[in-house]
Structures are given as C-alpha cells and as structure tokens.
Amino acid sequence: MSALEPGAELEPQDYLVTRADLVAYAGASGDHNPIHQDEAVARMVGLPGVIAHGMYTMALAARAVATWSDEAEVVELGCKFTAPVVVPAEGGATVRVAGTVKSVADGRATIALEVTCGGEKVLGAPKAVVRV
Template identity: 85%
Template sequence: MTLTTGAELAPQDYTITRADLRAYAEASGDHNPIHQDEAVATAVGLPGVIAHGMYTMALVARAVATWTDGAEVVDLGCRFTAPVVVPAEGGATVRVAGTVKAVEDGLATLALEVTSGEEKVLGAPKAVVRLG
C-alpha cells in the first residue's frame, strides 16, 4: 500500500437496507425503535427510520480498510451531523470518499467525506492508519 499526500481515494458506496438495520440491532444490542419503526421515528421528529450512527461509522472503517489493504487504524472519528434515512423498500446509499491529508512518521491521515444523497451525514470524519 502506497499512500501519498494529496492522493484522492476512490469513493466507496454502500447500500443500507432495513434488513441490515435489523441485523445490526441484533449484533450490537441497540434495539432503539427509531432504527426499526417508522411511526416511532416520525413521532420523535425524524424524517423516517434512520441507520445507527455506529453502523455508518463501521462503513467508514470498511472503506478505510479497502483503501489501505487492512492497515492498522490508530484513530477514527467524526461528529454525527445528519441521519441516514433508510426507506422501507430498497435502501439508502452511503458514499465514503477521502483524500490523503498527510503522511508522516509512518502514519497516514485521511480526510473523509461521508454523504447520503446530497447531504453530509458525518462532520469532520477522519482516519489515521499506520503504514506497513
């Protein structure tokens, strides 16, 4: 794996379905009904059923692993800024794009952009990986 400062990383697209949300709820133990029940989600002011924030972050980690051939991730962070709304039929696409911000001292810092539709769903997402 060779990462150079300024390199753009090929965008990775992931589709999230309601079945994915059910599987994630089972695996994580997060059974909050806003991730399953349309009526509950809209009753609390959401536009519909939303993906778990940590599931979205897991997709970011998956993109980073793809770009870096599974390099050790030493830092991964963001702010949750907008929900990923998952329709009952089909799914929602999350796109993870990135640029290599810096490479120094055996570490590469990746500046990321995570969107669903035209909306950024994570604020200031970044990853730092150890170069092998």
C-alpha cells in the same frame, strides 16, 4: 499501500444500507432503539423516517478505510454525527465514503473523509489515521 500518498484522492466507496442491515446491526450491537426499525416511532419523535445507527454509518467509513489501506491497522477514527441516514422500507439508502490523504508521516497516514447520503454530509469532520 502506494495509494496512501499525500494529496491522493481515494476511490469513493458506495454502500447500500437496507432495513435488514439495521435489524442485523441492532442484534450485533445491542442497540434496539425503535427509531432504527419502526417508521411510526421514528416519525413520532420528529425524524423523517427510520434512520441508520450513527455507529453503523461510522463503521461504513471504517470499511472504506480498510479497503483503501489494504486493511492496515487503524490508529484513530473519529467524527461527529451531523445528519441521519434515512433508510426507506423498499430498497435502501446509499452511503458514499470519499477520502483524501492529508499527510503521511512517522509511519502513519491521515485520511480526511467525506461521508454523504443523497449528496448530504452525514458525518462531520470524519478522519482516520492508519499505520503504513
């Protein structure tokens, strides 16, 4: 885990999110809200289209943290859901997770995250703390 040193900019991780991923996540999480699978329903409630589950997007951030930290124990993970990840019917949407190690102290590394889709931040103030 030598990469987790204060000031280190971590290699951005890209994740393609498809409609099939949303169906699988709905089954695993029990969140079957139709805005995550049905274009007409999503648009009817004012969304630009089918959107990824916020918790799925957050899970992608956790996946990046696991990659960077060699799967260290996550002590804290948090964010605000600020913008939706719109997932088109064909292809998908790419979520990019970037990170910067803010501090390492008392056996813990604090990582400030930036989670974007199409250049737009989709999670506000995302942060992870891992045991090192």
